[in-house]
Amino acid sequence: MQHLHERGVVFRQFLSGICLLIGLLIPAFATDTDKTTALLDVTARPATIVCLGDSVTGVYYHTGGKRAYPEMLELAIRQAVPGAMVTVINAGISGHTTQDGLARFDRDVLSRRPDLVTISFGLNDMVRVSEDQFRRNLDTLVERCRAAGCLVVLCTPNSVITSDSRPVKKLIRYCDLIRAAGRDQKVPVCDQFTAGEALKASDPRAWRLTLSDSIHPNMAGHKLMAEELCRTITGRSTSLTDLPPASDPLALTMARIRRGQPVRVLAMSPFEKQIETAIRRKYPDAVVEVTPWPVDGRTLGEIETAASQTVRKMKPDLVVIAVPRSATAEPDEEFARSYSWVMNWSLSFGRAEWDCVVIHSTVAAPADSSPRDALVRRLVAAQDLHLVDRAATDASSSEVILSRWIESLAASPGKAN
Numbered sequence: 001m002q003h004l005h006e007r008g009v010v011f012r013q014f015l016s017g018i019c020l021l022i023g024l025l026i027p028a029f030a031t032d033t034d035k036t037t038a039l040l041d042v043t044a045r046p047a048t049i050v051c052l053g054d055s056v057t058g059v060y061y062h063t064g065g066k067r068a069y070p071e072m073l074e075l076a077i078r079q080a081v082p083g084a085m086v087t088v089i090n091a092g093i094s095g096h097t098t099q100d101g102l103a104r105f106d107r108d109v110l111s112r113r114p115d116l117v118t119i120s121f122g123l124n125d126m127v128r129v130s131e132d133q134f135r136r137n138l139d140t141l142v143e144r145c146r147a148a149g150c151l152v153v154l155c156t157p158n159s160v161i162t163s164d165s166r167p168v169k170k171l172i173r174y175c176d177l178i179r180a181a182g183r184d185q186k187v188p189v190c191d192q193f194t195a196g197e198a199l200k201a202s203d204p205r206a207w208r209l210t211l212s213d214s215i216h217p218n219m220a221g222h223k224l225m226a227e228e229l230c231r232t233i234t235g236r237s238t239s240l241t242d243l244p245p246a247s248d249p250l251a252l253t254m255a256r257i258r259r260g261q262p263v264r265v266l267a268m269s270p271f272e273k274q275i276e277t278a279i280r281r282k283y284p285d286a287v288v289e290v291t292p293w294p295v296d297g298r299t300l301g302e303i304e305t306a307a308s309q310t311v312r313k314m315k316p317d318l319v320v321i322a323v324p325r326s327a328t329a330e331p332d333e334e335f336a337r338s339y340s341w342v343m344n345w346s347l348s349f350g351r352a353e354w355d356c357v358v359i360h361s362t363v364a365a366p367a368d369s370s371p372r373d374a375l376v377r378r379l380v381a382a383q384d385l386h387l388v389d390r391a392a393t394d395a396s397s398s399e400v401i402l403s404r405w406i407e408s409l410a411a412s413p414g415k416a417n
Helices: 002-028 032-041 069-080 098-103 131-147 168-185 192-202 204-208 219-234 251-258 271-282 300-314 332-345 371-382 398-411
Strands: 047-053 086-092 116-120 151-155 263-268 288-293 318-321 355-359 386-388
Touching: 032 151, 047 069, 069 086, 069 219, 098 131, 116 131, 116 219, 131 151, 131 168, 151 168, 151 219, 168 192, 192 204, 192 219, 204 332, 219 371, 251 263, 251 355, 263 271, 263 300, 271 288, 271 318, 271 398, 288 300, 300 332, 332 371, 371 386, 386 398
Parallel strands: 047 086, 047 116, 116 151, 263 288, 263 318, 318 355, 355 386
Antiparallel strands: none
16 A cells, blocks of 8 residues: 555656646747736745836835835735736835836846746836837847746836927837847736726826826726736736725824824814824723814815825824815816825825825715715725715714724724725
């Protein structure tokens, strides 16, 4: 019996070796698009993907400061290819061009020993790098990936709102260079620009609501980018639309409370006292220092200006955004732009350094539903922030709603509502 067992082990090892060999040989005779699919469908080992790029790739304020499309790509691939053992590493840095990507390639890419590298530049290159140099840099990046045995996917930038510094006509030329590099180098191209332009043509409002500012997508936009990149890599479609905001909206605040440290809160009226009461009700020993943020009688533009001048300078532990219904702007495009910037300025520039939550105006004062109520909900979700909201049938006071929300976080850490 022992002899038969040993023979069975050897045979299983032999089969495992054959499967691994097939996984290595099939990609060798396939196109690079086939290889990216085979990487996740056939592989018998974990796969690592590094996303190299600029601020659209990196984690910054425009997506809530906790994740961007690379982090969403990992979730998308796991949905599209159940069982895929994939890790996606974010190597995006604000302001960077292909020239910067080459300079840090060894440190930020090769040191991670990736199986696949996605390359996404252009929005800064079009301002500082000539078209000829941009194309040469793309070729060099692809060649360096291949020399290290890495698969490559090139990405065009997302579509943007045209401006003097980044006119869409010029961006199109840089996108054409990326597509040409893909054809000449025979590597897949994830055409984020074309996907964005298609959405803009079919539903301009929906496209606009995927942008946090004129060039940076918000989390709604990053989800679409992750879906598009997942489709390029795996050949399969998936949807991240219903994925909730990042968990633990008060993680940094609660960590300070548990350590016995004071919590500095910047809160829009009338929640400056209510947030302190709600926290102390759950954590009686918490030291809460609240700075009021006056918003009564202010226009949305004035609140936006105050956010730009106050929050990052103060560096609080928690920001409570509660834009009153009276703070408005016309038309909806200007309202969305200004409301988004209130949230943008209320976040640290890079990865989240403090917590930020939004309280819907109906919490402070129940009112008949309006189209702007739904727009606010959509904007907050698109920013990947948590919204304290009032259900249509909830007649509770704002104090009760806020306390109930704090209680839910304490009861289910990591599964905040």
